[in-house]
Amino acid sequence: MRFSKIKDNDIANGLGVTMSLWTQGCPHHCKGCFNGETWDFDAGEEFEDSDLEYILENINKNNVHRDLSILGGEPLCPENVDGVIEVCKIFKEKFPEKKIYLWTGYVVEQFNEKQRNVLNYIDVLVDGPFVQAKRNLSLMMRGSSNQRVIDVKKSLDENKIVLFQD
Ligand code: SF4
Structure with missing residues (x-):
C-alpha cells in the first residue's frame, strides 16, 4: 500500500476533526x-509500520477528539486494499x-470479497465515482449526487443500504 499524505487535523472530511490518510x-x-x-x-510513499504507529500515537494528540478518515486515490484497489484493511x-x-x-x-x-472485508471495521462509507455532471458541492461528505454516505453498521444489521444521518 502506498500513501500520499497524512493530515493530523482535518475538518473537511468527516464530521468534527479527523486524522486523514490519503492512499496513493x-x-x-x-x-x-x-x-x-x-x-x-x-x-x-510506501506505508510503513512507523506510519501506522504515527496514526495510533497521535490520534488523541493535545486531547483533541479525532476520528479517522481514509481517502484516495483509491483505498480499495488491489494495490491498497490489504494495507487499508490492516490499518482499519x-x-x-x-x-x-x-x-x-x-x-x-x-x-x-460491486465489492469483491476482499473489499467487503473492510466493512467489518469501518463506520461510514462514501461510495461511487465522482461524476462531474452530478457535481454538487453542497452535499455532505461527497462531491456528486450519485455518491452515497452509508451507515455501515446499520446496513450490515438490516441487510440493506442505510444512509448515514449525522
Ligand atoms: S474522484 Fe475518482 S479519480 Fe479522483 S481519486 Fe476519487 S475515485 Fe479516484
Whole structure:
C-alpha cells in the first residue's frame, strides 16, 4: 500500500476533526477529479509500520477528539486494499469508540470479497465515482449526487443500504 499524505487535523472530511490518510494510486480517473496527484501508483510513499504507529500515537494528540478518515486515490484497489484493511483492523481494536470514514470510487454492491472485508471495521462509507455532471458541492461528505454516505453498521444489521444521518 502506498500513501500520499497524512493530515493530523482535518475538518473537511468527516464530521468534527479527523486524522486523514490519503492512499496513493487510483484506477478510476474520474473526469473532474480534484485529487489527480493521487492517481499515480508509483508516487507517494510506501506505508510503513512507523506510519501506522504515527496514526495510533497521535490520534488523541493535545486531547483533541479525532476520528479517522481514509481517502484516495483509491483505498480499495488491489494495490491498497490489504494495507487499508490492516490499518482499519488495528485502529478499531485499539480505538473501538472512534469512527472510521472511508471514501471509495467503487460501488458497494460491486465489492469483491476482499473489499467487503473492510466493512467489518469501518463506520461510514462514501461510495461511487465522482461524476462531474452530478457535481454538487453542497452535499455532505461527497462531491456528486450519485455518491452515497452509508451507515455501515446499520446496513450490515438490516441487510440493506442505510444512509448515514449525522
Ligand atoms: S475515485 Fe476519487 S481519486 Fe479516484 S479519480 Fe475518482 S474522484 Fe479522483
